[in-house]
Amino acid sequence: MADDGMLLNFELPSDAFASTKSFRGGGWKDRHTAKKSFQYGRKKAQERAVGSMPRFDEVRSEDEGLILPNPRPAKRPRIEDAEGLQSTYRPSAGINRSGQATTIHGSSKTPKDGVISSLFSFNPQSAPSYPKPAMEAEEIVQPSNAPLEDELANFTSLGLSPTLAAHLLRKLGIKAPTAIQRKAIEQLCAAHADAFIQAETGSGKTLAYLLPIVERLMQLSKQMKTAGTGLNRESGLFAIVLSPTRELSKQISAVLESLLACCHWIVSGTVIGDHIDNTEVLDVSKVRWLVLDEGDRLMELGFEKDIQKIVGVLNLRRKKVVDSSLADLPERRCTVLCSATLKGNVEQLKHTTLKDAASIAVDEDMSTADASSENKAAAFSAPAQLKQSYVLVPSKQRLVTLVATLRQAFKRKGSVAKCVVFISCADSVDFHFDLLTQQSLTAGEGAAAEPKDDATPTQQSIPKHSNKIAQGNSISETRTHGLATAISSDQNQVQLFRLHGSLQQSTRTSTLMAFTKCTDPSVIVCTDVASRGLDLPNIDLVIEYDPPFSKDDHLHRVGRTARAGRDGRAMIFLAPGCEEGYVDILKDCGPRNITRHGADEMLKKGFSPSIGVVGDKDWQEAATTWQLDIERWALAHPKHLEQARRAFQSHVRAYATHVAAERSIFDMGQLHFGHLAKAFALRDKPGSIRVPGQRPGQNEGRKSNDARKASAGRAAAGSTKRGRADDDFEDQTPTDKEAGRRRTQAKLKSMGGASEFNLG
Numbered sequence: 133m134a135d136d137g138m139l140l141n142f143e144l145p146s147d148a149f150a151s152t153k154s155f156r157g158g159g160w161k162d163r164h165t166a167k168k169s170f171q172y173g174r175k176k177a178q179e180r181a182v183g184s185m186p187r188f189d190e191v192r193s194e195d196e197g198l199i200l201p202n203p204r205p206a207k208r209p210r211i212e213d214a215e216g217l218q219s220t221y222r223p224s225a226g227i228n229r230s231g232q233a234t235t236i237h238g239s240s241k242t243p244k245d246g247v248i249s250s251l252f253s254f255n256p257q258s259a260p261s262y263p264k265p266a267m268e269a270e271e272i273v274q275p276s277n278a279p280l281e282d283e284l285a286n287f288t289s290l291g292l293s294p295t296l297a298a299h300l301l302r303k304l305g306i307k308a309p310t311a312i313q314r315k316a317i318e319q320l321c322a323a324h325a326d327a328f329i330q331a332e333t334g335s336g337k338t339l340a341y342l343l344p345i346v347e348r349l350m351q352l353s354k355q356m357k358t359a360g361t362g363l364n365r366e367s368g369l370f371a372i373v374l375s376p377t378r379e380l381s382k383q384i385s386a387v388l389e390s391l392l393a394c395c396h397w398i399v400s401g402t403v404i405g406d407h408i409d410n411t412e413v414l415d416v417s418k419v420r421w422l423v424l425d426e427g428d429r430l431m432e433l434g435f436e437k438d439i440q441k442i443v444g445v446l447n448l449r450r451k452k453v454v455d456s457s458l459a460d461l462p463e464r465r466c467t468v469l470c471s472a473t474l475k476g477n478v479e480q481l482k483h484t485t486l487k488d489a490a491s492i493a494v495d496e497d498m499s500t501a502d503a504s505s506e507n508k509a510a511a512f513s514a515p516a517q518l519k520q521s522y523v524l525v526p527s528k529q530r531l532v533t534l535v536a537t538l539r540q541a542f543k544r545k546g547s548v549a550k551c552v553v554f555i556s557c558a559d560s561v562d563f564h565f566d567l568l569t570q571q572s573l574t575a576g577e578g579a580a581a582e583p584k585d586d587a588t589p590t591q592q593s594i595p596k597h598s599n600k601i602a603q604g605n606s607i608s609e610t611r612t613h614g615l616a617t618a619i620s621s622d623q624n625q626v627q628l629f630r631l632h633g634s635l636q637q638s639t640r641t642s643t644l645m646a647f648t649k650c651t652d653p654s655v656i657v658c659t660d661v662a663s664r665g666l667d668l669p670n671i672d673l674v675i676e677y678d679p680p681f682s683k684d685d686h687l688h689r690v691g692r693t694a695r696a697g698r699d700g701r702a703m704i705f706l707a708p709g710c711e712e713g714y715v716d717i718l719k720d721c722g723p724r725n726i727t728r729h730g731a732d733e734m735l736k737k738g739f740s741p742s743i744g745v746v747g748d749k750d751w752q753e754a755a756t757t758w759q760l761d762i763e764r765w766a767l768a769h770p771k772h773l774e775q776a777r778r779a780f781q782s783h784v785r786a787y788a789t790h791v792a793a794e795r796s797i798f799d800m801g802q803l804h805f806g807h808l809a810k811a812f813a814l815r816d817k818p819g820s821i822r823v824p825g826q827r828p829g830q831n832e833g834r835k836s837n838d839a840r841k842a843s844a845g846r847a848a849a850g851s852t853k854r855g856r857a858d859d860d861f862e863d864q865t866p867t868d869k870e871a872g873r874r875r876t877q878a879k880l881k882s883m884g885g886a887s888e889f890n891l892g
């Protein structure tokens with residue numbers, strides 16, 4: 133059961149070595165000796181069997197199934213923890229990555245009560261091949277997606293009517309166009325030709341294609357009025373904007389409605405599903421504008437065939453307008469494709485949907501037809517004003533460092549308004565949401581009593597006594613908003629939201645709305661469901677707690693901040709070692725310097741007492757106490773423990789799905805499962821973490837998706853590349869290497885026992 137060099141959940145059947153032999157006859161001593169001798173033989177057989185299986189520290193070649201030695205040192209029992217803080221609660225023993233000498237407190241066998249390892253010892257160091265970058269002076273960078281300051285750059289000079297330009301200014305506060313808007317509006321107002329718009333995140337692509345359409349329809353309406361008729365809702369459907377997700381459709385619709393407030397006789401609407409086939413009254417014969425927004429995402433979600441079908445139907449049903457009042461309607465349809473990236477699959481979409489298209493991009497080189505695809509691919513970069521940083525965090529310290537980072541960010545009221553934390557999978561989002569909003573830690577009411585030393589990890593999952601924490605923290609599968617007790621202070625109360633694709637659509641919509649409207653400082657923990665296209669206001673900070681699945685995903689994630697010329701910060705968590713290789717990719721994504729932080733630095737800021745001189749022990753102790761409290765919180769309730777284990781399991785699976793080009797950076801063979809388990813508040817041995825079945829609430833979300841699918845009349849299988857025929861963004865990993873990824877997922881699914889991958 134190996135994949136990508138990972139060996140996960142290998143487990144011998146419980147009865148594999150069960151003794152069936154009973155010893156009869158002779159004295160008790162004879163029987164005892166015979167039994168011992170049999171057991172010794174059985175132990176040896178067991179060792180031989182296990183020895184023939186690949187171990188955690190071996191790497192299996194994906195293609196050949198060969199077992200190669202892993203350079204990582206073998207684990208040795210721990211005998212002394214001289215460097216870091218030792219747990220004061222119980223004897224401890226831990227998994228030692230570095231192979232240093234350690235003491236086993238109590239017993240040389242696997243501790244029955246789980247592993248309590250120290251946060252501050254035996255952590256891997258930064259790889260010497262990735263030296264700390266030299267500090268360069270902070271440059272003053274001009275925002276790359278801001279409205280233009282050039283006095284001549286105004287909407288009327290680009291072709292918009294004074295009515296629309298005045299409406300933009302008065303009602304929407306939009307004074308000048310951004311660079312991409314200037315080019316797109318000029319082009320699309322002047323000519324009725326296909327166009328491909330490519331620009332970075334937050335550059336205002338939505339208005340870039342909506343404004344020319346509204347302007348052209350307003351002109352048409354004016355001409356009709358002069359001719360004695362007028363444009364009204366009986367006149368027909370003139371424009372369709374296709375977007376990959378419901379959230380985006382709603383967002384675009386909201387922007388369009390705000391524009392149409394100055395010409396209320398033109399109306400907009402949102403339709404979801406396959407209406408072209410199933411809704412007779414949807415007359416598309418007069419459609420003269422088709423916009424494909426987020427082209428890369430449409431392709432990634434496997435909508436290519438659907439788009440081709442829609443284009444085919446529009447061509448088929450297009451009629452020459454005989455109505456003389458609509459004589460000014462253009463003869464042909466104009467198709468506009470929009471994308472932040474220019475990946476190969478977008479090129480493909482371009483070829484199938486656009487004809488003699490004008491390329492509209494801010495960078496002149498990119499708009500020329502002969503720009504090489506490598507140049508074009510490289511063109512997708514982060515907004516210039518975005519401040520990017522990375523923090524090197526050993527696996528064990530991930531959770532405390534996240535909490536420290538958020539505490540520090542929200543320390544002072546007003547320092548950060550909103551923050552997005554990206555996590556790789558839905559299970560992990562749920563776990564972190566419950567953990568960060570649970571009541572007991574800050575109240576200090578007590579952590580559950582430590583489980584008895586003789587309790588096994590399995591027994592720990594079902595504590596005999598129920599305590600305040602367990603009672604006060606019922607796990608709600610529908611709750612998506614709460615007070616972030618773990619990061620709030622008396623001065624600054626922080627609200628926490630969660631979002632992922634396995635939530636019901638209505639819950640997702642209301643959660644996004646609540647987060648958008650929340651006036652308190654707030655954090656949303658989410659999967660990549662929130663990474664594309666969403667325009668969430670006032671995001672100051674994006675934290676990529678789990679690394680993105682590809683470079684494009686990274687750029688979309690960090691693009692939720694630093695929009696339309698505003699400032700923004702993004703921070704990514706990387707583990708010391710091979711993950712540091714990702715810094716080169718970060719550098720490729722934007723011109724600005726990238727700042728490096730250490731976990732200690734973040735922990736010191738987040739866990740130091742607010743008064744008095746701070747010594748190393750103070751913040752280390754505070755972080756350790758918090759970590760141990762949270763481990764007890766997980767142990768105190770079977771549901772918490774299951775949630776933590778499920779989150780760990782899904783996290784590991786998600787980690788295995790990085791694009792092939794980045795697998796040497798996010799290398800499963802280098803993951804320390806024991807250390808990682810600590811970041812999920814687990815004291816289990818990693819090999820024993822195995823949660824079968826579906827996550828709670830999985831059926832609910834699935835049911836609603838299924839209903840949507842059925843109502844949309846789409847075949848449930850085979851119509852999307854992801855194998856889940858949803859027209860929405862349930863699964864969020866990119867499809868560059870889709871076939872390989874699907875194979876990986878199938879393998880992981882078959883090994884893990886859980887019913888699905890739960891990335892959404």
Ligand SMILES: Nc1ncnc2c1ncn2[C@@H]1O[C@H](COP(=O)(O)OP(=O)(O)OP(=O)(O)O)[C@@H](O)[C@H]1O
Binds near residue numbers: 279305308338
């Ligand atoms: N000319 C402008 N002046 C000021 N703000 C603007 C202007 N144009 C757009 N904006 C604002 O910029 C934000 C980003 O716009 P939009 O969502 O269209 O960006 P985008 O390029 O589509 O980003 P993404 O690629 O992430 O989807 C929105 O809040 C929008 O209101």
